[in-house]
Amino acid sequence: MAIDYNAMDEQDFRRMLRDFIAAECPPHLINQARRVNWHEARDWFLKLSAKGWLAPAWPVEHGGMGLNVEKMLAYHDEFDSAGVARHPDIGIVMLGMLLVRFGTEAQKAHYLPRILAGEDVWCQGYSEPGAGSDLASLRTSAVLDGDHWVINGQKIWTTLAQDSTDIFILARTDPAAKKQQGISFFLARMDTPGITVRPIKTLAGDAEFCEVFLDDVRVARDNIVGAVNDGWTMAKALLGFERLTHxxxxxxxxxxxxxxxxxxxxxxxxxxxxxxxxxxxxxxxxxxxxxxxxxxxxxxxxxxxxxxxxxxxxxxxxxxxxxxxxxxxxxxxxxxxxxxxxxxxxxxxxxxxxxxxxxxxxxxxxxxxxxxxxxxxxxxxxx
Structure with missing residues (x-):
């Protein structure tokens, strides 16, 4: 039987989180002043998943905690007060919420459990050279060829792409449309032929970001969230989640x-x-x-x-x-x-x-x- 965390007294809820973190969080994830890699956070990620505490904002029916705002703030406050490092969470805080809102039932059934199980680790294929903050100017293209989309282009500043099994990609599917239109939102495996990842070392000496090159990458026709050419709706929703996170x-x-x-x-x-x-x-x-x-x-x-x-x-x-x-x-x-x-x-x-x-x-x-x-x-x- 699922626990109704929202019905708990806040101090009891905080104490429960605090005790679990103290007992179970690996010491190497405390007070890290950098983004940690998947191999460092995997065991902790899976502990949170097994506990049902990985996705505080997701609805309960999709495996989340379904926390209200007060409990969600308390959740983050306890983890942050303990100095717990942020694990690779793009699938949780970005794609998962997008699929809950816009995904088909088949997409939700396939991807959401795999995200929670750590089977799919996602990265974000948005920014490009010359199209970072002005994302609508992106040049990566997707052309329909039978049952597949063929994607060509380049993404940059892709966080922890070297650790990821999957990537969601914004690509232009109608080059004649105005720049906010004619864009679609794709899902792809990182081991798809034609995807190349090149890490970028930061001033701190870490390879947190990557370049991702897309050369004739074939993506199944159904691996698209929302309608064709309606990717800007997906992009704005996800940027809303991202800006809330950032x-x-x-x-x-x-x-x-x-x-x-x-x-x-x-x-x-x-x-x-x-x-x-x-x-x-x-x-x-x-x-x-x-x-x-x-x-x-x-x-x-x-x-x-x-x-x-x-x-x-x-x-x-x-x-x-x-x-x-x-x-x-x-x-x-x-x-x-x-x-x-x-x-x-x-x-x-x-x-x-x-x-x-x-x-x-x-x-x-x-x-x-x-x-x-x-x-x-x-x-x-x-x-």
Whole structure:
């Protein structure tokens, strides 16, 4: 019998999560200042899956926890407070929610259980050279040939593509249509002939992102979500989920907790300058958390995330970067050391958080694009 987590007392719910994390989460996934790879997170992923705790936002009938907004925020707060690393979750937070909303019954029945079982690990084939934040300008093409679509093009900044078994791809299926039209949303296996992955090493020395080359990749005719040429509807919905994720307070919350640890271990909370900056950052995190809850409530209620979601995507990464920059100031000479540094009785990686926060104002729609969206759609300013 499924547990009704929403009916639980919040403190009991939090205690349940906290006890499980303390007992079961592998130590190497605590306080990581980088994205972890599938081989590092696989066992933890499967533990969460076996527990039924892998997909907090998914409906119960599809294997999720079906959490309301209050419980979902509590869920993320407990995982983030414990410093649990983000496992490869694109199939959970992006594709899964899209299939729940737009997928056929056959697609839901096939893909959702495989995502939860860790059998399919997904990556996102959206951005291209010359079509990142301006995603509608993508040039990857798909041409129907009998029972297959033949896809040609290139994707870039594809997170953890080297670990993935599957990829969802935006491709242009009507080159004569206006750029937001004539695009379709495809599902493909990464071992399909013609797909080549080339990792990109970051400043931090990690290969978090990849280039993906698509050369005459044949995808079954039915491996499309939504109607042909209606991929922009899928893209906007998924970008809404993505911007909700990238604007989540959890990244800023985790960095703030590490900053608090540094301040406590260094004994500088009595310093007026540190205390004033820390307090302002903590208030900003609280404001972000409250705003995030409002958007999450809309999504949980079955509503669509409109252009105002750009506020969250603009705000969250900026705050994350400001906290990480202050961590470097507090660390002083230790701020130039890559890897965990001991501050009193605790280890923190200030430079790792700084590096991890740098691309957040770019991926999922650059901050400049978010400002343009807000100016045009909410303020009515000319484009």
């Amino acid at each position: 604007g989540s307070p959890k990244f800023a919350q985790m960095a703030l907790l590490r900053l608090e640890t540094m301040g406590r271990e260094l004994g500088i909370f009595d310093d007026p300058s540190f205390a004033a900056t820390y307090t302002q950052l903590a208030l900003d995190v609280a404001d972000l958390t409250a705003t995030y809850a409002r958007f999450a409530e809309t999504l949980k209620g079955g509503g669509a995330l409109g252009p105002e979601i750009s506020i969250l995507k603009l705000w969250g990464p900026d705050l994350y970067q400001r906290i990480s920059e202050f961590m470097l100031d507090v660390a002083q000479e230790n701020g130039s050391a890559l890897g965990p540094t001991r501050f009193g009785g605790a280890e923190v990686d200030p430079l790792g958080y700084y590096f991890l926060s740098r691309p957040t104002t770019i991926y999922g729609g650059a901050s400049e694009i978010q400002r343009n969206i807000l100016a045009k759609t909410l303020l009515g300013m000319p484009g």
